[in-house]
Amino acid sequence: MPRPTEDELIARYFAPLAGEGGLSLRDDAALLRPRPGHDLVLTTDAIVAGVHYFPDDPPASIACKALGVNLSDIAAKGAEPLGFLLTLALADDWDEAWLADFCTGLSEAAALASSPLLGGDTVRAGGPTLIGITALGEVPAGTMVRRDAARAGDRLLVSGSIGDAALGLKLRSRPAAPWGGALSFPARASLVDRYLHPRPRLALAPALRAHARAAMDVSDGLVGDLAKMMRAADLSAEVEIAAIPLSDPARAALAAEPGLLDAALTGGDDYEILCAADPAAVPALQAAADRAGVPLAVIGTVTEGSAPPVFRTPGGDARPFRSGSFSHF
Template sequence: MAERRFSEDELIAQIFAPLAAEGGFGLADDAAVLPSGAGDLVVTTDAVIAGVHFFPDDPPGLVAKKALRVNLSDLAAKGAEPVGFLLTLALPPDWTNGWLRDFAAGLAEDARDFACPLHGGDTTATPGPLTISITAFGRSARFVSRSGARPGDLIFVSGAIGDAALGLGVARGEPFTGRLGEAARAHLLERYRLPQPRLALAQTLRDHASAAMDVSDGLVGDLAKLLRASGASARVELSKIPLSAAAREAIAAEPGLFDRVVTGGDDYEIVLCAASEAAAALAREARQAGVALTEIGVATSGRDAPVFATADDRQIVFSNSSYRHF
């Protein structure tokens, strides 16, 4: 006999209520109360959809973590500390109780580790595909916008760029995958499935950044968005863009992958600008936070598209500067 699936009330009471914060009232009310605190209340929302942002057969715990972490990445880039989130879950006809339990277990682990508890949300049915939308809340003593970059500011990026875009290729079994070692394949796939929100840099951004945003649609395109918002341009040294050993291995196997590395989505790193006199403090605090931070260029005057230059001073134009949803 097939297992009886949870009713909506059972789903909420048994699966998600244990994750709820005190202000979520056990998810037994129609609204929640966020905790008071100093600074601006920062709000962001992102959805992830099966077949678009993750594979339908990906482990449900990892799907839950990715859904939360892409939102936490936005909070980090604004210099905000997380205080909670809302979850909207649209379940297709083939959902199971076991899938939900595993999903909630992954969500609970990250909610605890990132001090970002559940405050409420909604569950509904959909003909498909599975859709998960999270709205995350944070607080920041200084909201770090996209629009504060000024000519002369240095441009930095956290972590390594392009791993997730290559990891998607690994998940799809693209030909280059067969020329990678097992460790490289595992690293790239992990980076696609499980972003690392750079919340450890939130205080540093508040103290030093003139502008910042998370890199979700590709470094080339997202930096261009930041510069447009700031009314500035830039020169970026392509040779300085930080790459992991796995990404370098992939590019060595197929050099054309470099374009994907700098324009593909799902990095969830932070690109930021800061005055040159802040560079030493940025480097020191990033080291203390355990996050790599690399200077890749400088903001310039004007509103032209940023210049991406090779080591021998050739300017590279990318035909597709970022991932596009439409």
């Protein structure tokens, strides 16, 4: 069966995902009429087979990750998604079944986030498949939550739970890891699910806009990303390790193998929100987050100075971490 041309691919797989501004993907460009009184928020992130995901991950999961990592940035800025553009660079061995599943996953992830496809480009990668997405969001003018705006004395908060995806990646790479035996099958599956399927915390956006001073998403590990946020503000931080929110499966894994704490806090792929808030704003921020269905836990405090953030054990000792941040680059 001959492979479809790019125009056939667009008509068959991508046009059904197109939002109104996508002009059915039959023009050279997409059209978007910004809402008066709003700012646009733009972000772009690419994932590559063998670098950011496993080539044999389910295509729908890969699509979910490609869109999710971008929408996570949109959420962290307090923005509501408007849509996205897709660059799909396909490895030479792609087939239509893969593409159909990829588009199903993309369609579901896009619908969940009310973020339609606005346009795209499909090319031959000449190597591993790459999926690049540029996501657009909007905020009421002047309300984007910046990364660099934390102040000394602010409380630091983290959404959801940290480390699940990094532990899931370990299980994905080595299903027979000894510590995995301490976990139930559903617990193991939930960790792998967190690795495969980022859940961008879009529900938190209004709470962040209203109550947070600074925010970013946790994509490269909490340790490294907090250091990045503090560097941007020329500040430091103190974090209570015991206050970092962990899921039950992650707790079980760490109980079986305490050394996994490094992976959990530096491994990346969390796609949770890290934010800083005035202590007086924390109750309202947490209440708004609870109403949005996403818990936000206080994990520490922003401090003066430019030293890397300090992570303290319950005994008060500073716990060093092997790697500041996981980099895919």
